[in-house]
Amino acid sequence: MKDRMIIFAIVTTIIGFMVAIQFKTTKEPVIRDTRDILQLQQDLRIEKERQQELNQEIEKTVFITKSATGKRKLRRCNDRCIKWLKGTSRVDPS
Template structure:
C-alpha cells in the first residue's frame, strides 16, 4: 500500500512538472513570423522570458523537494491535498484577494477624431509585460484571469482574452501586488501610458486596499505526457 501511495505521489508531481515543461516548450516553440516589435519591447520581452525560465527552474526544484518531503510523511493524503490546493492557487484556478491597483482604460478624447471602442491586443500584451516587470502578482482583464498560458489575440478586429471577447471601453484591469502604492506610481509614468495615448486611449491607476480577482475558468490542456504503468 505504501509503495502504491509513493507511486501516486510521484505520478501527481511528475504530471505537474510535465505540465510546466510543456508550457515552457509551447512558449519557446511558436511559429516563426515576422517580428515587428521595436528594440525596447524586444528587451522587455526578453527579460520576461528570462524571468519565466528562472521561475520554471525554481518550480521544478521546489516540486522535487516536495516529493522527497511527501515520502517521509505519515499523513500522505493530507500532504497531497495541501500541495494540490497550493498549486491550484498559484496556477490561477482559484479566486484570490488582496491589495493592488485598478487600471481603467478609456478613450482619451471623445469630441473629435477616431473614438476607439476596444483595446488592441498588442497594447494589452505590452501592458501585461510592463505590469510583470514591475512585480505584479496576479492580473485580470475584466473578468478574465491572466495565467502563464493566457492568449491575447485580435480576431476579426476584436480583442479576445482566453478565447473570450473583452468588453468595450471603458475596460478595467485588476492587479494584485505586494507593494500596491509603488506599482501605482510606476504605472502613472509607465511607457504603456505613452503607447496607449498614441491610440487615443488613456490609462488611470487607482490603488485599492482589497480587491478580488476571479479564477481562470478555461480547461487546462496537458500535452506530451503519458502515464507510466506500474510494474507488477
C-alpha cells in the first residue's frame, strides 16, 4: 500500500510539472511588429546609414594597419568604434 502511494505521488508530481510547463508556454503572447510602412522605411534607412559608417570605419582600420605607426592608431580607432557602437545601439537585448 505504501509503495502505491509513493508511485501515485511521483506520477502526480510529474503530471503537475507537465501541466505547469504547458500553461507557461501557452500564456506568453505573440509580440507583433505594428509599425507602418513609413516607420519601417525610416528604420531601414537609419540602419543602412549605420552600416555605411561601420564599413567606413573598417576601411580606415585596414588602412591604418598598413601604415608604419598602425598599432597605436589602430587601438585609438577601435576604442572610438566601440564607444560609437555603444552610444548608437538601437537593438533591444531582450
